[in-house]
Amino acid sequence: MKKIESHRSFAGHQEVWEHQSEVLGVPMKVGVWVPDGADHTTPVLYFLSGLTCTEQNFITKSGFQRIASELKVLVVAPDTSPRGEGVPNDDAYDLGQGAGFYVNATQAPWSKHFKMYDYITKELLALVENQFPNSGKRGIFGHSMGGHGALMIALKNPGMFQSVSAFSPIVAPTQVPWGEKAFGAYLGPDREAWKAWDTCELIKSAKERLHILVDQGADDNFLPQLQPELLKEACEAHDHPLTLRMHSGFDHSYYFISTFIEDHFRHFASSI
Amino acid sequence: MKKIESHRSFAGHQEVWEHQSEVLGVPMKVGVWVPDGADHTTPVLYFLSGLTCTEQNFITKSGFQRIASELKVLVVAPDTSPRGEGVPNDDAYDLGQGAGFYVNATQAPWSKHFKMYDYITKELLALVENQFPNSGKRGIFGHSMGGHGALMIALKNPGMFQSVSAFSPIVAPTQVPWGEKAFGAYLGPDREAWKAWDTCELIKSAKERLHILVDQGADDNFLPQLQPELLKEACEAHDHPLTLRMHSGFDHSYYFISTFIEDHFRHFASSI
Numbered sequence: 001m002k003k004i005e006s007h008r009s010f011a012g013h014q015e016v017w018e019h020q021s022e023v024l025g026v027p028m029k030v031g032v033w034v035p036d037g038a039d040h041t042t043p044v045l046y047f048l049s050g051l052t053c054t055e056q057n058f059i060t061k062s063g064f065q066r067i068a069s070e071l072k073v074l075v076v077a078p079d080t081s082p083r084g085e086g087v088p089n090d091d092a093y094d095l096g097q098g099a100g101f102y103v104n105a106t107q108a109p110w111s112k113h114f115k116m117y118d119y120i121t122k123e124l125l126a127l128v129e130n131q132f133p134n135s136g137k138r139g140i141f142g143h144s145m146g147g148h149g150a151l152m153i154a155l156k157n158p159g160m161f162q163s164v165s166a167f168s169p170i171v172a173p174t175q176v177p178w179g180e181k182a183f184g185a186y187l188g189p190d191r192e193a194w195k196a197w198d199t200c201e202l203i204k205s206a207k208e209r210l211h212i213l214v215d216q217g218a219d220d221n222f223l224p225q226l227q228p229e230l231l232k233e234a235c236e237a238h239d240h241p242l243t244l245r246m247h248s249g250f251d252h253s254y255y256f257i258s259t260f261i262e263d264h265f266r267h268f269a270s271s272i
Numbered sequence: 273m274k275k276i277e278s279h280r281s282f283a284g285h286q287e288v289w290e291h292q293s294e295v296l297g298v299p300m301k302v303g304v305w306v307p308d309g310a311d312h313t314t315p316v317l318y319f320l321s322g323l324t325c326t327e328q329n330f331i332t333k334s335g336f337q338r339i340a341s342e343l344k345v346l347v348v349a350p351d352t353s354p355r356g357e358g359v360p361n362d363d364a365y366d367l368g369q370g371a372g373f374y375v376n377a378t379q380a381p382w383s384k385h386f387k388m389y390d391y392i393t394k395e396l397l398a399l400v401e402n403q404f405p406n407s408g409k410r411g412i413f414g415h416s417m418g419g420h421g422a423l424m425i426a427l428k429n430p431g432m433f434q435s436v437s438a439f440s441p442i443v444a445p446t447q448v449p450w451g452e453k454a455f456g457a458y459l460g461p462d463r464e465a466w467k468a469w470d471t472c473e474l475i476k477s478a479k480e481r482l483h484i485l486v487d488q489g490a491d492d493n494f495l496p497q498l499q500p501e502l503l504k505e506a507c508e509a510h511d512h513p514l515t516l517r518m519h520s521g522f523d524h525s526y527y528f529i530s531t532f533i534e535d536h537f538r539h540f541a542s543s544i
Contacts, residue, residue, distance in 0.1 A: 007522075007527040008489070008491070008519075008521035008527065008528065009530070010530075014527050060332075060526065063530060065530065066335065066338075066531075219280070251279055254332065255286050255337070256279070256280070256281075258281070258338070259280075259281055259282050
């Protein structure tokens, strides 16, 4: 890994690292906030971003560094897809580069590079946790498409994370336009195959009862894509612990994320 | 004024307003954070941004909304220059659009539109304070070119502001390359005329002793343009109260601003 940015930020440094991803076959950038004196007691929190985002959005706009500094947490914010020449793309903002959806694509032309699930779970965690001193305690959270990624990845990997939460997640990608479009392209027409990547489906067979925190703006323009009530129903039907908070007046933006970011760090800190 | 953005943010709304500026002769955008229940007890804090910035940088990257919410302050963040077709510009980032330097230009082609001093002090304050309930108590602060703007404007207008502070300000524009270039273009070759817009010069004849807070990154790449020691010398020589804090490791970025933003709000709150 090569450090390409470093800025002093609260009691730590906001860094951006670049590395050649074996899984994705391209160079990838990742934001890492490193608390001063990081050591074997330092837990690691992963944030997965939403559609159109790079590694920059969360690190420049969420204001997380203040609470990460207080709680002394290593924070990792990867890019949302492979990028660059030679990587397939689409003119739409919700497919291709910037829209990896955290799945392993099986369909051409996406299947060569779009393996964000393997990238996060197999390559990034090992790379980061080998590079930076840490306690081995991990949490994961995300926003929108990244909220889907965080919930889905935690549910598919019992024991890997000690906490999970999300802002405005796509909880049922198999049932909403964003997910139908992306899953159709990346995974093909067989809707049965999509279910392995759908939070509301995965809740049905969850092997651990990790308490899920979800914050959702009640005035989010994208509610038809998000449908938090489907997560509520699935969790109630399958006795899965969920705190779903609907926030009047809030939208889908980083103004919403920054308002409640501290609570997600405290949710993580209280779980490890 | 026309509201063009509104986002719920902590206990308030981050808004962006647009209005036709009579002083500048073009439409201008301004960020306004409005606390819930703003009334005749609500003070107003103005933030002036640095080179290349629009009204967006401070409102999306500084994280000020948390402390503004706690202290219930109306926060106003204007653009840094007139913009658009018909407004003169320069290919360089440090002249023309995005680089108004908060002066009134006297030289063609700039003199028609580049009147940021009059815009801030005469038009914007009246417009904002007519539109939003407030106590009439005001502070001003800024970053880099905007730190220069805040200090210079406060010094030239005794009684207008109850507090002033700055991050990484250009304190002596008449003595550094950024200022020499901009003042030469906007104000012409007579260096005597520049002094009316230079903080270190204005300190010599300051009519009130407003306590200045300055935070400066000790590892800021732009230190040769900023020269905080010149402000220190001027304040010491003329008995002007100054708290100058040099912060080891910090650079010129919003990571620096966000780390210390709370202190500037508390400086303001303790002055009104």
